[in-house]
Amino acid sequence: MPERNDIERFFDPKIVAFFCNWCTYTAADLAGTARMTYAPNVRVIRIMCSGRLDPQFVLSAFREGADGILIGGCHPGDCHYQEGNYQALRRFILLKRLIHAFGIEKERIRLEWIAASEGDKVQRVINEMTETVRRLGPLDLEPITKKVIDYMSVTHHEMVSISHRGSS
Amino acid sequence: MKKPKVGFYWCASCGGCEEAVLDLAEDILGVVAAIELVFWPVALDFKRSDVEAMDDGEIAVCFVNGAIRTSEQNEMVKLLRKKSQLIAAFGSCAQLGGIPGLANMFNREEMIKEVYLRSPSVNNDAEITPKEDIQVNEGNLILPALWDTVKALDHVIDVDYFLPGCPPPVNLIEDVFNMIVEGELPPKRTVLAPDVALCDECERREKKPDKLTLKEFKSPFEINIDPQECLLAQGLLCLGPVTRKGCGGACIKANMPCTGCMGPTGRVRDFGAKALTAIATSIDSKDEKEINAIVDSILDPVGTLYRYSLPASFLHRHYEKMLIGGSK
Numbered sequence: 216m217p218e219r220n221d222i223e224r225f226f227d228p229k230i231v232a233f234f235c236n237w238c239t240y241t242a243a244d245l246a247g248t249a250r251m252t253y254a255p256n257v258r259v260i261r262i263m264c265s266g267r268l269d270p271q272f273v274l275s276a277f278r279e280g281a282d283g284i285l286i287g288g289c290h291p292g293d294c295h296y297q298e299g300n301y302q303a304l305r306r307f308i309l310l311k312r313l314i315h316a317f318g319i320e321k322e323r324i325r326l327e328w329i330a331a332s333e334g335d336k337v338q339r340v341i342n343e344m345t346e347t348v349r350r351l352g353p354l355d356l357e358p359i360t361k362k363v364i365d366y367m368s369v370t371h372h373e374m375v376s377i378s379h380r381g382s383s
Numbered sequence: 384m385k386k387p388k389v390g391f392y393w394c395a396s397c398g399g400c401e402e403a404v405l406d407l408a409e410d411i412l413g414v415v416a417a418i419e420l421v422f423w424p425v426a427l428d429f430k431r432s433d434v435e436a437m438d439d440g441e442i443a444v445c446f447v448n449g450a451i452r453t454s455e456q457n458e459m460v461k462l463l464r465k466k467s468q469l470i471a472a473f474g475s476c477a478q479l480g481g482i483p484g485l486a487n488m489f490n491r492e493e494m495i496k497e498v499y500l501r502s503p504s505v506n507n508d509a510e511i512t513p514k515e516d517i518q519v520n521e522g523n524l525i526l527p528a529l530w531d532t533v534k535a536l537d538h539v540i541d542v543d544y545f546l547p548g549c550p551p552p553v554n555l556i557e558d559v560f561n562m563i564v565e566g567e568l569p570p571k572r573t574v575l576a577p578d579v580a581l582c583d584e585c586e587r588r589e590k591k592p593d594k595l596t597l598k599e600f601k602s603p604f605e606i607n608i609d610p611q612e613c614l615l616a617q618g619l620l621c622l623g624p625v626t627r628k629g630c631g632g633a634c635i636k637a638n639m640p641c642t643g644c645m646g647p648t649g650r651v652r653d654f655g656a657k658a659l660t661a662i663a664t665s666i667d668s669k670d671e672k673e674i675n676a677i678v679d680s681i682l683d684p685v686g687t688l689y690r691y692s693l694p695a696s697f698l699h700r701h702y703e704k705m706l707i708g709g710s711k
Contacts, residue, residue, distance in 0.1 A: 270656040274697035291669065305663040308674050309684065313659060316488075316685045318703035356702065 228348040230257045231276045232285040232341070235265045237295040239287030239329040239337065246334035253338040254345035257285065264288070266299025270310045273324065278356060283323045283348035285340065290328040300328070322347050323354060387443035387563055390422035392463055394456040395483040395533065396449030400474040401425045403550035407557060417564045431459070434466055442467040444563055450476040450483045450694065451534045455527035464540040469568070471544040471559070475644050477536040478545045479654070480694025484533045487693050487700035488685060491531045531706040535695045545574045549644035549691060552630045576629035578649045581641055584628045587613045595665035600680040603639060614640045615665065620687055625657045644691050653697045655688035
């Protein structure tokens with residue numbers, strides 16, 4: 216095995232995973248009950264459907280310190296809500312280009328179809344993703360972002376709008 | 384009754400916001416009669432020392448347009464913040480970073496090279512570029528520092544109100560002046576425009592299909608745009624579904640798609656991500672290859688999705704092109 220450099224040895228990537236309630240989250244549950252071990256780097260967030268994944272969640276996670284984002288949904292044709300996973304796919308493809316245009320490696324986001332019975336696939340994908348992100352190193356957006364976080368949490372939450380008193 | 388003192392200032396902007404004030408036409412006479420203009424460098428002869436001589440909080444409302452990208456702009460808005468009771472970000476650049484904010488996809492050195500050396504219309508054999516500090520016979524000359532990252536006004540000072548638009552629509556400006564004169568200002572940190580998407584007031588609303596099914600995105604020059612049909616349904620990247628209304632659909636009326644200058648509605652934290660959702664959702668395909676091909680027809684994703692809001696977005700700027708150790 217090739218020797219790891221210092222960053223790879225000491226860097227523990229933070230990966231945020233958005234798993235759909237009906238397939239991938241259930242599969243992760245199965246992996247747990249079956250006592251499969253996998254990298255502890257993933258923080259799983261359950262969403263009702265991969266189609267619920269707002270691209271704002273992904274960008275916000277990067278902003279708050281995630282090094283990678285994993286999205287899990289039902290296999291094509293298996294969506295509990297018929298079409299949600301196709302919406303996720305369309306957004307994912309555009310989002311991947313967007314973050315690449317910002318100079319962030321495409322490998323930092325990954326979309327996988329994992330059915331409820333595929334606990335072993337959860338294990339494999341999480342391990343692979345952790346290794347990929349470990350090799351890429353930290354996504355250190357911090358130096359330029361401190362102020363932006365302040366701005367976001369203040370401005371957009373509190374921006375109430377008045378009704379238009381317009382003269383036209 | 385004492386007239387409220389009002390100031391205007393511009394930072395990294397094109398001057399269009401100042402023009403928008405003049406677009407009040409004859410109504411401006413009423414405005415000028417009801418307020419006292421104490422600072423407006425673009426129109427009247429005021430100097431920085433005039434502002435420095437004021438008491439703290441002497442200006443009732445100061446309107447600042449333009450993004451912040453130099454040390455001078457930063458100092459000036461901090462001074463105005465001290466001297467003003469209320470600061471209103473006037474226009475998209477001050478609110479979200481605006482068009483100048485697209486410079487965040489590059490870095491300062493690249494930009495200076497492009498403008499002063501590489502641009503085809505430039506003849507600069509001596510390769511002279513602006514310096515912050517230069518020694519000449521007469522002494523030491525200092526210019527304001529150009530930042531690597533363009534910021535919105537709210538990144539450098541506290542902002543009380545936001546007036547969106549590029550430039551803000553005249554009727555919204557008029558509303559604000561009336562509020563100031565009547566002393567009926569809404570709660571602080573309000574965006575002074577209706578919190579509903581543009582589609583709501585679009586005259587083509589009835590023509591918008593329930594489900595958009597697009598196989599290709601087009602640029603306005605590529606097609607003969609039907610003046611009645613929904614622009615999105617014609618394959619144009621119209622950002623009406625995610626953009627705040629209040630402009631009366633001026634671009635739509637001119638048969639051009641909305642580019643999103645009014646910014647996001649209240650609950651949206653990242654305009655581009657929301658626009659991405661709207662655009663991706665209208666793609667009619669379930670096949671990865673085909674979706675990729677359709678997405679290929681969006682020529683400039685960042686410039687399209689974040690045209691007016693890059694500095695205020697989650698990602699804020701190009702990540703690799705950040706100047707390490709560069710100023711700001």
